[in-house]
Amino acid sequence: MSGFKRYFSVDEALFEFKKRIQESKDFNEINTLESLNRITYENIYSRLDLPPENRSVVDGFAVRSIDVSGASPSNPIQLEIIDRISAGEKFYSTLKKDQAVEIYTGGIMPKGADCVLMAEDCVKEKEKLIVMKQCFKYQNVSRKGEDFSINDIVIKKGTLIEPFHIGALVSLGIKNIKVYRRAKVSIISTGSELKDFNDYKEGIIDSTRPMLISMVKRANLDALDLGIVKDDKDEIIKKLKEALNNSDMVVISGGTSLGNYDLVPESIEEIAKPGIVIHGIAMRPARTTGIAFNNKIPILMVSGFPVAAYISFNLFLREFIKLFYGTNLLPLPKIQGRLTKRFPNPPGIRSFVRVKVSYDNGEYIVDPLRLTGSGILSTLTRANGIMVINENSEGYDENSIVEVELTQPIEEVLNNAKNLS
């Protein structure tokens, strides 16, 4: 029962974690309409030109730009209207000198015409069109292949599918795409004292596991709930084997420091190769975090305390997602604000400080929450941001301008918001 011999820096820990994660080779071929929030497994190419032919992008008149050159209110030019084309319709003859065709948004450009006059720049008198404005070549025309040409990359490998990607795939008639199989993350809690939420009568409820499972779901990965295991090495080993056989990452909470009952590290060492690569990280909270691997499958040992578990899982989960899928992630929303009180940082430690951000008088105010044990979940629920203080910093003075990653919205007075834009 003693402290760790050495704490690894957060950067060392990330380095050791990241260098062993391998990009997945598993994919699913799914319907495009079901692909939201999935990640492309390969480049997706266009098999056609979009639009497939030149089209008008306004309601107006398709003309030859040469015929209306110099047209203005003081120099109106008269053309003859010879037909009308609706969206998706086609005109089969060729526009000749001084002719115009009435055309609607999405209408296919008639042969001969090279631009579209907007309706408001002309006067239509029965079959005559009086043109008050000139029109340059391709004005108001969406050109064949302008959106996507045959063999263009529509979506790159490793892209998170957003609604506009679905729009693009649909417009190109691409019915199925290959996406990465969703990563499976097993969650195990250890501790003979823990009771499961569903059949709890008295004692300590395991709140860390439901939180970690939700974090996995929130990240659009599949969570495998492996329940609570007692402080018994054989049982821990059995559960770890089950997890390693069924998932791409394992997270085990509790029993990971160096107390008498902390059987997780020795269980891992017995069955995993290369086993534990990092144990003890110079961060606050979550200094008992450990990283192990069985081949390329990471086993993250996190604290049984929910706040510590949250902070360390969050840190490593993001890196796992990037490397497993070969993808990039949107940055977290951040703000810069003024610190309400001095916040010292112990040398060599990276601190993840829960803060409350508010908006007052044109600036953000950052108020660090009172820190006691890392079991204090209310510091996360009451906070709406995390201020990260690096290990080379001695902390910040009162009124310093600091950067905060937002974890929840900043409260607005909704009544006021309703009257503002």
Add this chain to the structure above:
Amino acid sequence: MSGFKRYFSVDEALFEFKKRIQESKDFNEINTLESLNRITYENIYSRLDLPPENRSVVDGFAVRSIDVSGASPSNPIQLEIIDRISAGEKFYSTLKKDQAVEIYTGGIMPKGADCVLMAEDCVKEKEKLIVMKQCFKYQNVSRKGEDFSINDIVIKKGTLIEPFHIGALVSLGIKNIKVYRRAKVSIISTGSELKDFNDYKEGIIDSTRPMLISMVKRANLDALDLGIVKDDKDEIIKKLKEALNNSDMVVISGGTSLGNYDLVPESIEEIAKPGIVIHGIAMRPARTTGIAFNNKIPILMVSGFPVAAYISFNLFLREFIKLFYGTNLLPLPKIQGRLTKRFPNPPGIRSFVRVKVSYDNGEYIVDPLRLTGSGILSTLTRANGIMVINENSEGYDENSIVEVELTQPIEEVLNNAKNLS
């Protein structure tokens, strides 16, 4: 077939939209474990103290702070170890002068003890404990009710449930909570020329509707797909009635400008009260956007062009969510970067410019994509951000520092990223 008489400013449009949206009165009572991404319908209060009693937050020895006052390596103090307490266990007698109880993380503090010495600050010799460091009152102790006290608000009304909220609810034994019924948004496309993606052989595929449906899903709302309706007033009215009977918001795309076939506005005017409140907004793209209401249900008329539809639906959907649920939203991730080329803005227009953001030499580079028709979906798929230029701006010069809302990640070179923290 002509332009709008007047374009409303984006702020006017938002004001007219927001002032009519009413907070929902419908809720579901659901299992806490199923509540991720839902929004609380009422304040949730704690029914107990958490922790329910004082607990140790470390592995060590529970002692009376008065007994170890002044202890140091040069002034060690000797205590007698009288028992051992594991997590969740309880010690039933009272600690007396110069006594210590070995205690594990999560163990309930014995009566009489008021602090916990960490294991590494003592030497244990059989039943004797040699203390090398003093310990102040409540040090390493998580106090009763410290996380949540009875009647504390655990989660405020109007809060998006995050994984740490689930952790808190579980630890308090709260099995069910009330959350807002998910808002239902109906999506209708209009246009006789449009073909549905699923049974498309040739012609123009309706790509806007699948995109809008995905946007609704992405926002964790329920999407009702009402399909494509032909350019026929009776059919449009029938579909609008169906939508209004079944949803909290209606989005109808296409047929919303002022062309001959634009029957949507007159259909709305025939059945909805107060009907159209805004038609034509001084924004680029999406100037044909219209807002109507039937009582408190908004009907958003968006362009049939996917990019215009995306930009305007995105703008109004966020405001709808805030007011319907009485909630705040996380800000979008933003960056500031250097503009690669001059970008003029027409006076009085708010422009939503699709840009490609990259990272080079310590700064973000913002490259506006070539803008042609608002049908060009590739400007959204190729872009990773939107630069908003306000109506009072004439645009930006080359090398200006501009703000961009990110819609997709900024690409990193992943091989390099793997070797960096």
